Amino acid sequence: MWLLSLLALVLAVAWAFPVYWMINSSMLGSATLESATPTFVPFGGSLNNFAQVLTPEFFSALTVSVSVTLLSVAVCLLFAFLASVAISRFRFRGRVSFIVTILLIQMLPAEGLFIAQYKMMSSLGLLSNVLGLSILYVAAVVPFTIWMLRGFVTGIPLELEEAAMVDGLSRTQAFMRITLPLLAPGLVASGVFAFLQCWNEFTVALVIMENNRTLPLWLRGFVQQSSTEAINWGQVMAASAIVAIPVIIFFVIVQGRMTSGLVAGAVKG
Template sequence: MPPFTSPDVQRCTRQSTTPLFLPVGGSFDNFAAVLSDGAFVQALGVSLAVTLATVGICLIVAFLGALAISRFRFRGRKSFILALLLIQMLPAEGMFNAQYKMMSSVNMLNSVLGLTVLYAAAVVPFTIWMLRGFVAGVPVELEEAAMVDGLSRTKAFLRITFPLLAPGLVASGVYAFLQAWNEFTVALVVMTEDQAKTLPLWLRSFIQASATRGTDWGMVMAASTLVAVPVIIFFLLVQSRMSSGLVGSAVKG
C-alpha cells in the first residue's frame, strides 16, 4: 500500500524541480494567503509597537548619555564608559532566566511594554557608545563661538551642534530598529502567548505549521518577504536623510 501524502505534497512533487533563470506563471496567491492570516496582522502590530518604542527610547536615552560623557567631566565618567563595553560582553542567553523572573514579578510577560524594556536595555549601551563618537567629533568651539555671538548654551546646541549630529542619530536609529525588529530569542522567552507573538515568532510557528502538512515553500517565502518589507521601507525613508546629514555636516564642519 503506497504511503499517504497530503495534497500539498502531491502538488509539490508534480512541479518541476529544474530551476529557471526567469520564472514564469507567477502569482500573488501566496502573499494573499499570508495577509489573510489574522495572526500575521496581529504579530505585525506587536512588532511595530515594540520596535518603534525601542527606537524612540534608545535615541533619547543614548543621546543624553552620549552628551554627558562627551561634553562633561564628572566623577566616575571613565568607569561608566568601561561599563558600557563590559555590558556588551555579557551573553544574552545567560540572562534569560533572570529576565523571565523579572518580567513575571511585575506582571509584564506577554506585554509590549515588557519586551520594549528588555530590548531598550540591550540596545542602549552600544547606542550610547556609537553616538559618543559622533558627539565627540563635533568641536565644542562651535558652540562657544555661537555663545559669543549672543546665543544661550541651549540655543547654541540646538542650532549648531544638533543638526551636525543628524547622521549619528539616523545611524543609531537604524541599529536599534534592526535589533528590535529581528530579535528572536528574548521574545521567545517572554512572549509565550499566541496573541503576543512578534513577527519572527509568528514566522517560526508558521513554518512549523506548514511543515506538518508538507512544507509549502511558496507561502514560506512569501511570509519571509513580508517580514522583510518594513525594514526595506524604513531604509528607504532614512537613506536620503542620512546622506544629506553626512554632506551637511561635512560642509558646516
C-alpha cells in the same frame, strides 16, 4: 580599475541574489519549488502565497512588532543621546567607569540573562506584554547605541558651540542650533541599528512573549508544521518577503537623511 569594478559587481550580485530568490520563490507553487530543476524567473507565477499568509495572525503580529520597535527605538535614542552628550561634553566623577561599564555590558551573553529576564517580567506582570518586551530591548540595545553616538558627538568640534556662544547664544541654544543638526546622521545611523535589532530579534521574544507573537515568531510558525504536513516553502518565502518590506521602506525613508545633516548648522545664517 576595471577589475575592481568587476569585483564590486560580482559582490553586489552575490549580495542581492538571496533577496531575488526569496521574492522569486514567493510567487511559485509548491510543485515548482520542489522540482529538481530550479526556476529562476517566475513565469506564470502568482500572488496566491501572499494572499494565504495575510491572515489575522499576521496583522496581530505586525501590530506587536511595530509597537515594540517604535517604542524601543524612541526610548533608546533618547537615553543614548543624553548619555553620549554627557560623557563627551562633560567631565564628572565616574565618567570613565561608566564608559567601561558600557563596554563590559556588551560582553554579556544574551542567553545567560533569559531566566532572570523571564522571572523579572513575570514578577512585574509584563509577560506577553509590549511594554515588557520593549524594556528588555532598550536595555539590550542602548549600551551600543550610546557608544555609537559618543563617536559622533566627539567628532563635532566644541569650538563650533563656543563660536556661537560668542555670537550671543546661550549654551543650550548653541547646542540646539549648531551641534544637534550635525548629529542628525549619527542619530539616523543609531536609529537604523536599533530598529534592525528590535525588528529582527527572536530569542528574547520567544522567552517573554508567550501569547502575543512578534513577526519573527509568526514567521517561525510556517516551518513548524506537523510531521505529516509538508512545509509550504512558497508561503515561507512570501511571509519572509512581507517581514522584510517594512525594513526596506524604513531605509528608503532615512537613507536621504543620513547625509543631510553633515554640514547643516555649521554656517551662520
